[in-house]
Amino acid sequence: MSVCLVVDDSGVVRKVARRILEELGFTCEEAADGQLAYEFCSKKMPEAILLDWNMPVMSGIEFLEKLRAMPSGNDPKVVFCTTENDMNHIQRAITAGANEYIMKPFDTEIIKSKFIQIGLIDE
Amino acid sequence: MKVADFELYKSLLYDKSGLVITPDKSYLLDSRLTPIAKKWNYPTLDMMTLQLRAIPDPKLVKDIVEAMTTNETSFFRDTKPFTLFQETILPHMLQTRAAKKTVRIWCAACSSGQEPYSLSMILKDMEAKLKGWRFEIIATDLSEDILAQARKATYSQFEVQRGLPIQYLMKYFTQVGETWQLKEDIKSMVKFSTFNLLDDMSRMGQFDIIFCRNVLIYFDEKTKGGILGKMEKLLDKDGFLLLGGAETVLGITDKFVPMPDKRGLYIKNPALTTPTTPASSTTGGFASGLFKRT
Structure with missing residues (x-):
């Protein structure tokens, strides 16, 4: 079963995301900030990462840049999931190597459609 | 009630x-x-x-x-029909329409415009390859209110996240406050008009491709048959019809047949469109050729 790492400093968001992702067939792991996510990935790369932008200790974008520089750091598909909803943030995320971008609030439909587009799940 | x-x-x-x-x-x-x-x-x-x-x-x-009437829709709804458009339909059109370099597409029951605009974005993306070609996209709906929305081409954050790849959002939309505005060059590729599928279709002209997805489900068998019968007359002999995932022609009309392994894609029934000369492989033309290819 594919592993999806949910990186968000809000426990509520992680819980909601976990429920949706498990429904889509993923095994969920959680990290509360970029640093913890980085440590997780140093041990084992997940197949997918759902990534918040603004978090204490290490932001999502900083984590993404570090991740893509790691050995096999290009393996996970990364989907940003953030309240930042302007074109500048979107562009910056994609340039840094994000595969997709979700603007909060999100629902099952949105996560499902984005995950289908980048080939993480079948239709 | x-x-x-x-x-x-x-x-x-x-x-x-x-x-x-x-x-x-x-x-x-x-x-x-x-x-x-x-x-x-x-x-x-x-x-x-x-x-x-x-x-x-x-x-x-x-x-x-x-x-x-239901206006449920989204960009690239169901993904598959758009892959078929790009990988099966377009290559065939480029090959067979090379002389006139014109392709007419009808999106029947287009709702707020996401389906025709998805096609425009695909075509825009392939611009270099389509130089000199003219793609005419006619999009119709019964509802004038929903067409007004389609013409405006302003979508909510929720709408642009359902089915629309982020690359397309970045390339073809401008953010206006809380909404997203489709750019003019994509917008201008689609012509919208009011049309009731029960009406006489002859004024619509001829088409190479007809998208009629997720609308027949609301009709009874007789009406479905009538609409498909009229569409068959408008469709070029080697044209394509696309229906929704939950729709079929089976038991409704023999004017169209599903293409094997291409769900939702239909062509004119070769048994009805080709001369009855036996063993004539050339007159079988496109339809039988396609069957062989798959």
Whole structure:
């Protein structure tokens, strides 16, 4: 079963995301900030990462840049999931190597459609 | 809603739009028509029904029909038809229409425009390859209100996240406050007009491709057959018809046949369009060729 790492400093968001992702067939792991996510990935790369932008200790974008520089750091598909909803943030995320971008609030439909587009799940 | 009132709306919707309302959907009449009654300054829905029985105002009837039709849609809805468009239909068009370099596409029941605009974005993306070609996208819907929305091409954050790849959002949209505006060069590739699928279709002209997805499900078999029969006449002999995932031609018409392994994609029935000369491989033309290819 594919592993999806949910990186968000809000426990509520992680819980909601976990429920949706498990429904889509993923095994969920959680990290509360970029640093913890980085440590997780140093041990084992997940197949997918759902990534918040603004978090204490290490932001999502900083984590993404570090991740893509790691050995096999290009393996996970990364989907940003953030309240930042302007074109500048979107562009910056994609340039840094994000595969997709979700603007909060999100629902099952949105996560499902984005995950289908980048080939993480079948239709 | 009273049974007699339900029957009134049922026959009115059927006559005007072909829409079939079953008793288990009568709650939809209440929830969607109450705002119409309010708009027309009737104190209650019953009062509006009463008026409708007496002298039905055509404008009111139009509002009722529009309120009862479903406008559910999204960009690249179901993904697969758009992959088929790009990987199966377009290569065939480029090969067979090389002389006239013109392709006419009809999006029937286009709702708020996401389907035709998805096609425009695909075509825009392939611009370099399509130099000198003219793609005409005609998009129609029964509802004028929804077409006004389609022409505006302004979408909510929610709408641009359902089905639309982020790369397309970045390339083809501009953010305007909380909404997203489709860029003019994509918008201008689509021509919108009001059209009722029950009406005479001959004025629409000929098409190479017809998208008619997720609309036939609302009709009864007889109406479905009628619409498909009319569309068959408008479609080029080697044209394509696309239906929704839950729709089929089986048991409804023999004018079209599904393409093997290409779900939702239909071509004219080769048995009806080709001469009956036996063993003539050339007259089988495109349709039989496609069958062989898959």
